[in-house]
Amino acid sequence: MHMGVSRCFPWRSRTSNGKKRDGFGTLPDNVVVDVLSRLEVDQLKCAIRVCRRWHALIATAHFARLHLQRVSSVTVVYPLCFEDPVYYNVGLFFIDWGSMEKKPIAGAKSPPALRDITVDRSCHLLGCCDGLFILIKTRTASMYEIHNPVTWERVPVPHKGSICGFFLHPLSNKYRLLSYRETPNGFWYQVDGLGPAACIDVGMFRYRPREQEAPSGVRGRLHWMVVGKEGVSPPCSHSIMVFSARENAFCFMPHPGDSCLPSKGHSNMHLVEMQGRVYVYAIQVKFMSIWVLEDHASWQWVKKCDINLQWNLNRHPVHDENVTSYENYKNMQLIDIRDGELLLFWPGRGLFQHNLQSQTIKRVPWPFMDGFGYDTYRMKTRVVMVSPEQDFKRLHPSGRVPLQGGSESLYGVYILGSSPEKLPRNKPGEGNEDNPGETKPLGVGRASPRAQVGPEQVLKLLPPE
């Protein structure tokens, strides 16, 4: 005995002319949000215009958070060419590990590819938080800008000091900038928001970040290798500076590994925030040692691997004859780490993928750089983790976000400086075990990718607080 269909699904009787009904009309808001949060950003641009309901659901900070949680992350590589006295940025590239997700065919995996993203070339990329870039104009020292690579929105955030951190404050859920200014007695640090709101003084310290970068932190803490005034190296015990966003306080910690010779300092050591973890790698002659910070509270580092860099040099000829054998390895950079594969940048030779298990390396083709000449021993890469991976795949080949008719971008989704949302910023037990976790994209270093599958982040910058 069947009851009348209309009693079970009352809306059915409301359908005007017959066959098709508005399926979405039957769904509660939370379900519609669930569906829409799976879309990539450029899809959301369309979705937001479909109807008032979708617009209302998408254009909220809540949706942005949800969306961000689904996002996967990507490492962005940013070569700097030092040929010019004022070095210029040659563009941004993101690393597409897409091949890693495909099922391996007979054990072989294709190497990651690099795809081009372009930002304004007169800017340098310092860091990235939740997919928002923080840029500094090359020729104007204090001109900083926050840039949304998806919507191309830009918000200038002029600062007298040097910005060294761009992070989301866990308690207030607002973005913050950490900056410092050099004074006769040391370096004065302060934290402020993106708008003209008041700054909070953190204090005077003897050291400043060694690299020009603005990390966004791992689990609410930012890390840098530091130097003192005039580039003097601190003792090993104070070589890493850690800033707690929650407490607005610094502490100084030793780097992992053996103590360094006083003469050398820690110049061969580099710290990177990557994939939700903090890594330190050190190049010693022909080896690269990599440590990962396992437990912050106890400052426990675990050696991840030692890589013998003595690869067959003949197979990967250098493009500049002036490079000596030590130079061969000294400036190597750890770019990315994923699934037991490392991505290494070898100045003068290119980008390589190193498999930790099999200890094999493979050259990663980088057509842009190949054309550029690879006189890369003078080039650096900065790696920034940014979510949305798929977004960048959709970028126009020239690197620009496709702006379809009318240059629509996404409306107010990730609202900076809005009132704090109750959404948990960090998942419980957060950080980045396998994949899920926090994205703290990062400046020169790397950053920790955000969780998971799915669509991209949806960001827009509103006028500062």
Next chain:
Amino acid sequence: MSSSPPPSSAAASPSCPKKMIALRSSDGETFEIEEAAALQSKTLENMIDEDCAGTPIPLPNVTGKILAKVVEFCSKHAEPGVDDESLRAWDAEFVNVEQATVFDYILAANFLEIPTLLNLTCNVVADMIRGKTPDEIRKFFNIKSIFSPEEEEEVRRENHWAFE
């Protein structure tokens, strides 16, 4: 007397190898589902805990037609020893239905709190949205857009970015 005690034959209740739960759809049909499969639904899990077993659990929000499929889904996903690949293929077939049915599945999965089914069906709908312009989306889902022309213009303007 050294006979070992007889193997305990479980509790007093008739020992069934698998416990079956009875569900009743909105249109009066009754379905049986194994407990293991029913536990895929958080809603049912709660009801089973409360020991509502015995009488069929009424599900006034789900018709017989859909409930049958949901039972099928849960049973399949509770089956041991199914490899990921074939389960995925099965899932793909399961949602290879008309749009209206997918929405019914979503509603049922939402009501019954079946995360796997909800995830699957939401992805399907998201796939339907992908690649379409707003107009195409409206047509496809028969959504009435009630933006007035002024509102529409405002949305455009809000999202316009000077592309330097």
